[in-house]
Amino acid sequence: MHALALVVGALFGSIIDLNHPGHYIHWGFIQMSYANALVILLMIIVFLAAILIPFRSHKGEGR
Amino acid sequence: MTVVDPKPARADQADLDKAAGRPEDAAQWTARLRESAVEALPPQKLLPDRQPAYVASWIYVFGVTTVCALIVVIATGLLLAVMGPNWWHVSSTGLFVNSLHLWSVEVFFFAMVVHLWGKFFMAAWRGRRQLTWITGVVSFLVSVGAAFTGYLSQQNFDSQWISTQAKDGINSTGAGAIFNVTNFGQMIMWHITLLPLCVIALVGIHVLMVRLRGVVPPFAAKGEAIGAESPAGSEVEA
Numbered sequence: 001m002h003a004l005a006l007v008v009g010a011l012f013g014s015i016i017d018l019n020h021p022g023h024y025i026h027w028g029f030i031q032m033s034y035a036n037a038l039v040i041l042l043m044i045i046v047f048l049a050a051i052l053i054p055f056r057s058h059k060g061e062g063r
Numbered sequence: 064m065t066v067v068d069p070k071p072a073r074a075d076q077a078d079l080d081k082a083a084g085r086p087e088d089a090a091q092w093t094a095r096l097r098e099s100a101v102e103a104l105p106p107q108k109l110l111p112d113r114q115p116a117y118v119a120s121w122i123y124v125f126g127v128t129t130v131c132a133l134i135v136v137i138a139t140g141l142l143l144a145v146m147g148p149n150w151w152h153v154s155s156t157g158l159f160v161n162s163l164h165l166w167s168v169e170v171f172f173f174a175m176v177v178h179l180w181g182k183f184f185m186a187a188w189r190g191r192r193q194l195t196w197i198t199g200v201v202s203f204l205v206s207v208g209a210a211f212t213g214y215l216s217q218q219n220f221d222s223q224w225i226s227t228q229a230k231d232g233i234n235s236t237g238a239g240a241i242f243n244v245t246n247f248g249q250m251i252m253w254h255i256t257l258l259p260l261c262v263i264a265l266v267g268i269h270v271l272m273v274r275l276r277g278v279v280p281p282f283a284a285k286g287e288a289i290g291a292e293s294p295a296g297s298e299v300e301a
Contacts, residue, residue, distance in 0.1 A: 005155070039173070047177050050121035 109274055117280050125178035126273070132171035133266060137259065139164040144255055148218045168210055175203060187279040195272040202265040209262055212254035215244055226250075 023034045088094055142160050143151050150157035179199070188196035215226050226244045233239045243249055 039169075043173060043176050043180075046173075047122075047180050050125070050177065050181070053121055055119045055121050 104271065104274060111274075115278060115280065118278050120281075122177075122181040123278065125174045125181060128174035129171055129178055130266065130270065132167050132174055133262070135167035136164065136171055137263070139167060140255065140259070152218065168213070172206070172210070175206070179203065182279070185279055185281055189279060190276065192272070192276045192279055195269060195276055198265050198269040198272060202262060202269055205258060205261045205265060209254065209258035212250045212258060215250040216247070216254045218247075 025032050025034060025037055139160050143157075143164060146157060146160075151161040152158070182196070182199070211229075215222050215229075229244045230239065233242060233244055
């Protein structure tokens with residue numbers, strides 16, 4: 001279990017290195033971390049995808 | 064000689080069934096409350112099998128995604144409350160449940176914001192749905208408070224940093240006298256009792272209002288008429 005945790009930790013740790021101070025966007029009086037900006041961007045993408053991607057209903061009846 | 068009723072439980076139930084139909088009981092508040100509740104939200108309306116055809120869109124799934132995330136938040140929160148800080152800081156299982164609690168909150172807010180955008184651009188307060196909209200907005204605001212007090216209740220340097228940063232902001236509003244973010248006892252009580260109860264109650268009312276008034280239809284395209292309610296025969300299975 002411990003070995004597995006080490007492997008998983010090393011794998012994901014190599015993709016995203018969080019061992020440093022956060023990076024921030026400075027836009028006038030607005031200050032936001034890149035992580036929060038990324039989450040907002042993802043929400044916009046998911047919102048647009050939810051509108052544009054067709055929904056497969058049961059047997060497509062009544063559409 | 065004592066006579067024993069061979070089926071006392073069934074006989075009692077029969078008496079209750081008989082009493083339920085008595086006209087003299089109809090004026091009692093229990094009967095009136097039950098009848099008005101069943102009339103407003105009959106079981107088939109409370110848990111429907113079919114939805115209007117326009118609900119067949121991905122934008123309509125984010126409300127229920129939010130509710131599912133809330134269930135995980137509450138379940139993991141209960142577990143954290145039972146086991147305590149040592150468990151969630153030190154043991155592998157505790158750390159895992161703590162992470163589940165955090166990430167289910169992330170999913171909760173993510174889905175709720177997408178749900179909010181979808182309903183905002185649909186003007187979801189149309190068709191006597193104002194209370195549905197308002198309870199949703201207030202749920203969002205109370206949830207922000209619940210999440211904030213959660214960050215203050217982590218029992219680590221992060222929560223200390225957040226509380227010392229937040230106190231100046233809260234004090235500048237004048238609320239610091241009654242809402243002291245550096246008072247751990249007060250913050251954890253708000254986080255695990257007051258605010259979760261408010262969120263659960265508000266979300267419950269919100270969902271009941273959705274069932275009562277129905278899911279808001281989209282705006283009609285040019286030259287096309289979409290009524291407030293779905294026309295007969297244009298429903299799909301839920």
